[in-house]
Amino acid sequence: MLQIQKIRTDKDSIIKNILDVRKVDVSDQINKVYNLDLKKRDTQKHLDEMSANMNVLSSQIGEEFKKGVIEKANILKKETFALKENIKKFKQSFEELDQSILELLYQIPNTTNELVPPGRSENDNEIIFSSSIDSLKNDKLLPHWELCQKYDLIDFELGVKVTGAGFPIYKGKGAILQRALIQFFLNEGNKNGYQELSVPHLVNESSGYGTGQLPDKEGQMYHTSLDDLYLIPTAEVPITNIYRDVIIEEKDLPIKHVGYTPCFRREAGSYGKDVRGLNRLHQFDKVEIVQITTPSESYQTLDNMVVYVESLIKKLDLPYRKLRLCGGDLGFTSALTYDLETYSVGQDKWLEVSSISNFGTFQSNRLKLRYRDQNKAIELAHTLNGSALALPRIMASLLEINQTEDGINIPKVLRPYTGFDSI
RNA sequence: GGAGAGGUGGCAGAGUGGUAAUGCAACAGCCUGCUAAGCUGUCAACGAGCAAUCGUUGCCAGGGUUCGAAUCCCUGUCUCUCCGCCA
Numbered sequence: 001m002l003q004i005q006k007i008r009t010d011k012d013s014i015i016k017n018i019l020d021v022r023k024v025d026v027s028d029q030i031n032k033v034y035n036l037d038l039k040k041r042d043t044q045k046h047l048d049e050m051s052a053n054m055n056v057l058s059s060q061i062g063e064e065f066k067k068g069v070i071e072k073a074n075i076l077k078k079e080t081f082a083l084k085e086n087i088k089k090f091k092q093s094f095e096e097l098d099q100s101i102l103e104l105l106y107q108i109p110n111t112t113n114e115l116v117p118p119g120r121s122e123n124d125n126e127i128i129f130s131s132s133i134d135s136l137k138n139d140k141l142l143p144h145w146e147l148c149q150k151y152d153l154i155d156f157e158l159g160v161k162v163t164g165a166g167f168p169i170y171k172g173k174g175a176i177l178q179r180a181l182i183q184f185f186l187n188e189g190n191k192n193g194y195q196e197l198s199v200p201h202l203v204n205e206s207s208g209y210g211t212g213q214l215p216d217k218e219g220q221m222y223h224t225s226l227d228d229l230y231l232i233p234t235a236e237v238p239i240t241n242i243y244r245d246v247i248i249e250e251k252d253l254p255i256k257h258v259g260y261t262p263c264f265r266r267e268a269g270s271y272g273k274d275v276r277g278l279n280r281l282h283q284f285d286k287v288e289i290v291q292i293t294t295p296s297e298s299y300q301t302l303d304n305m306v307v308y309v310e311s312l313i314k315k316l317d318l319p320y321r322k323l324r325l326c327g328g329d330l331g332f333t334s335a336l337t338y339d340l341e342t343y344s345v346g347q348d349k350w351l352e353v354s355s356i357s358n359f360g361t362f363q364s365n366r367l368k369l370r371y372r373d374q375n376k377a378i379e380l381a382h383t384l385n386g387s388a389l390a391l392p393r394i395m396a397s398l399l400e401i402n403q404t405e406d407g408i409n410i411p412k413v414l415r416p417y418t419g420f421d422s423i
Numbered sequence: 424g425g426a427g428a429g430g431u432g433g434c435a436g437a438g439u440g441g442u443a444a445u446g447c448a449a450c451a452g453c454c455u456g457c458u459a460a461g462c463u464g465u466c467a468a469c470g471a472g473c474a475a476u477c478g479u480u481g482c483c484a485g486g487g488u489u490c491g492a493a494u495c496c497c498u499g500u501c502u503c504u505c506c507g508c509c510a
Contacts, residue, residue, distance in 0.1 A: 062441040
């Protein structure tokens with residue numbers, strides 16, 4: 001969420017930025033927050049004064065009792081009654097104001113970096129790089145779901161039987177290939193200085209709020225009602241929430257983590273060819289990278305992360321393109337996002353396999369994730385994360401592009417992990 | 424799942440109603456002629472102020488009792504011990 005201090009000093013430029021780039025008008029919410037904040041501070045001033053009075057009176061009463069001057073103490077006591085009532089009233093309105101401000105802040109998206117192109121939809125995304133794919137186009141190539149069936153790699157029907165649509169079952173070499181990819185991605189992360197974490201797949205409500213899935217995307221997460229826990233939609237949630245309410249010493253930055261988890265998404269509202277095969281699932285595997293760093297370094301860090309993820313795709317020899325998301329396609333919490341999409345030759349379409357974002361202070365403000373700089377000042381850190389990579393769509397692209405008349409070739413870098421060269 | 428005991432600063436640990444002892448560690452400043460000692464200081468959130476600084480809040484969380492709550496009461500939560508179950 002946005003910092004209230006920024007809204008105090010800079011509200012007009014915030015409104016303008018979000019309107020220009022995201023095409024969303026938040027002037028109403030911002031102005032409400034601004035006015036509520038004025039009221040809140042005024043209330044606090046009065047409340048503080050009254051509480052100070054109360055403290056003085058209370059300690060006086062204590063002293064009189066000690067001295068045994070009961071009558072005087074009783075007179076003082078009477079003085080506290082009205083004060084007490086007033087404090088109660090002001091405290092209540094203070095809390096109400098605080099709550100209203102918070103609720104409004106939850107509804108306002110992040111301000112964007114200057115690089116973000118204005119735009120309303122994915123059509124306005126900026127294509128920064130694209131492999132040439134013209135020579136790859138070929139009607140005879142099969143889409144991955146047919147390959148999966150032909151070689152018995154992934155069984156979608158069986159998943160429906162056991163759980164439901166969007167929960168495929170990987171079999172034999174399909175399962176091994178998937179595991180090989182996970183292992184490959186984790187090892188590459190380790191080599192690049194990311195500490196590996198293995199984290200819980202269920203999180204509590206506080207964590208959901210911490211990274212912004214709640215209250216915004218409540219309907220997109222699976223929820224266990226008995227224990228009130230949420231199944232994670234991405235490893236970002238448990239990994240970033242490790243640092244909730246934490247003050248990090250600047251010398252310990254940047255913090256770099258890589259982690260593999262399954263991801264669970266209800267994907268309410270999806271339909272049609274978008275959900276065919278591996279394109280969109282309720283449960284899928286993903287290796288995620290997360291970094292926490294200082295505001296002055298975070299955009300350089302973002303570039304480094306993009307280069308890193310690109311290097312993975314290149315090692316797998318997949319055609320891909322790189323997009324800078326426009327305001328309209330940008331996530332609610334992000335200040336700048338790059339998407340990487342691999343080309344699916346069997347479907348003749350691009351598949352998003354990674355989304356790498358800098359959230360600036362938007363997440364850390366909610367998380368209270370701060371660092372102490374060399375001057376001992378405490379500042380909000382910047383958080384970043386990205387997929388490195390999402391497995392199903394990589395599988396899809398990989399299977400399709402490596403298909404031959406009589407099998408599927410495994411990319412060289414994966415062969416040490418799979419133990420076989422082809423399917 | 425049953426029974427019991429607990430949750431206090433970076434750590435240890437006292438505190439049964441009067442506004443958070445003490446020890447250790449770390450850091451900063453001062454002082455001191457010597458492998459170091461001593462002294463002083465130290466946290467966070469919010470607000471006021473140009474600032475030094477001041478006020479309020481914070482003893483797991485939320486309620487309650489009270490002039491006053493770390494302390495008493497209620498609810499929740501987490502940890503530990505024992506029993507049960509168990510990969």
